Amino acid sequence: MKHILLLALLTVTVTASAQSDPLATAETRNLFRNLLVLQQQGLMFGHQDALAYGNGWYSEDGRSDVKDVCGDYPGVYGWELGHLEQGHVYSLDSVYFDRIRNWIITAYERGGMNTVSWHGRNPLTGGSAWDVSSREVVASILPGGEKHDLYVQYLDRLAAFFLSLKTGDGTFVPVFFRPYHEHTGSWFWWGKNLCTPEQYIALWRFTITYFRDVKNIHHLLYAYSTDRFETPEEYNERYPGDDIIDMVAFDLYDRGPEYSGILKNCASIVCNLAAEKGKLGAVSEAGGRIAVNTEWWTKTVLETLRPFPLSYILVWRNPWQQPAAAFAPYKDHPSSPDFVKFYNEPHTLFQEEVTKAGLYK
Numbered sequence: 035m036k037h038i039l040l041l042a043l044l045t046v047t048v049t050a051s052a053q054s055d056p057l058a059t060a061e062t063r064n065l066f067r068n069l070l071v072l073q074q075q076g077l078m079f080g081h082q083d084a085l086a087y088g089n090g091w092y093s094e095d096g097r098s099d100v101k102d103v104c105g106d107y108p109g110v111y112g113w114e115l116g117h118l119e120q121g122h123v124y125s126l127d128s129v130y131f132d133r134i135r136n137w138i139i140t141a142y143e144r145g146g147m148n149t150v151s152w153h154g155r156n157p158l159t160g161g162s163a164w165d166v167s168s169r170e171v172v173a174s175i176l177p178g179g180e181k182h183d184l185y186v187q188y189l190d191r192l193a194a195f196f197l198s199l200k201t202g203d204g205t206f207v208p209v210f211f212r213p214y215h216e217h218t219g220s221w222f223w224w225g226k227n228l229c230t231p232e233q234y235i236a237l238w239r240f241t242i243t244y245f246r247d248v249k250n251i252h253h254l255l256y257a258y259s260t261d262r263f264e265t266p267e268e269y270n271e272r273y274p275g276d277d278i279i280d281m282v283a284f285d286l287y288d289r290g291p292e293y294s295g296i297l298k299n300c301a302s303i304v305c306n307l308a309a310e311k312g313k314l315g316a317v318s319e320a321g322g323r324i325a326v327n328t329e330w331w332t333k334t335v336l337e338t339l340r341p342f343p344l345s346y347i348l349v350w351r352n353p354w355q356q357p358a359a360a361f362a363p364y365k366d367h368p369s370s371p372d373f374v375k376f377y378n379e380p381h382t383l384f385q386e387e388v389t390k391a392g393l394y395k
């Protein structure tokens with residue numbers, strides 16, 4: 035067991051800031067407020083599909099690759115809703131939505147934080163999220179567009195799922211929603227070269243106001259998350275607005291020796307923007323070549339990010355039949371000893387410490 039930091043959340047004063055929804059539930063408001071404090075104190079660790087599967091296993095009760103290695107669960111749980119918009123019962127990563135719902139509730143009841151991404155299919159062409167064959171997709175789903183009604187149907191399916199995230203006593207489980215990510219690149223139909231800044235912003239604003247004001251969903255927080263960028267201007271070019279965004283974040287995968295420098299620059303810009311705006315900051319997706327760079331956890335991630343008040347870093351999934359594609363360590367992985375050091379660092383926050391901090395009260 036790790037030495038636990040005493041996290042005195044209530045004693046730290048946070049400067050004026052507001053989350054996006056004036057009607058947010060108490061738990062949602064508390065989560066936002068507590069995370070603003072917690073990001074000054076340590077970096078939560080997150081893993082995509084942490085409870086759903088891992089290297090060599092699928093849906094085993096209570097299991098997590100991260101827990102197998104360090105003895106504790108991540109503090110942040112990432113989930114994916116791609117194909118929910120189609121009315122399917124399982125995601126593009128073959129995880130049943132009914133189980134995702136249960137795991138989100140389990141993670142919340144444990145005191146952890148949930149964040150949801152959405153690689154929704156291309157509503158104009160019928161292709162995947164990666165179908166970039168048309169530049170008309172975003173235009174086609176905005177109000178007045180030929181696929182607008184289909185898009186609203188997609189949102190209705192997501193809304194029904196969000197409204198089903200309730201504990202036994204009827205409390206809605208707060209969740210971060212992080213759609214339309216990595217848009218500073220052009221590999222998804224909503225990417226930079228596929229729509230104008232105005233269209234991208236309009237898509238966000240329609241989506242969030244539909245959930246909030248039409249579907250009356252008041253337990254979501256919204257994360258804006260780019261891919262790599264160099265300047266605050268580039269980061270802000272398609273920013274949808276302080277009134278609908280709660281977290282400024284970025285995705286950044288290690289693709290070579292320049293990684294630490296880019297990570298540092300992006301972290302610094304995002305933290306400055308978060309402070310200016312009174313928002314949360316995070317590395318919403320990351321992953322390294324941990325099989326070869328076995329000290330990636332302490333030497334690359336922790337050394338680079340330690341100075342920055344970021345809420346969390348989340349590493350992407352461990353597909354169950356592809357050990358080489360795992361972004362988190364698993365039992366006997368070559369980077370496991372370094373991951374245990376990373377876990378033992380007082381600056382990193384896993385489930386036990388996050389629970390102790392009390393995100394929802």
Ligand code: BMA
Nearest residue numbers: 114116126127153350351353
């Ligand atoms: C990508 C890959 C894909 C996956 C998608 C959505 O980065 O991991 O295999 O389908 O994310 O989770």
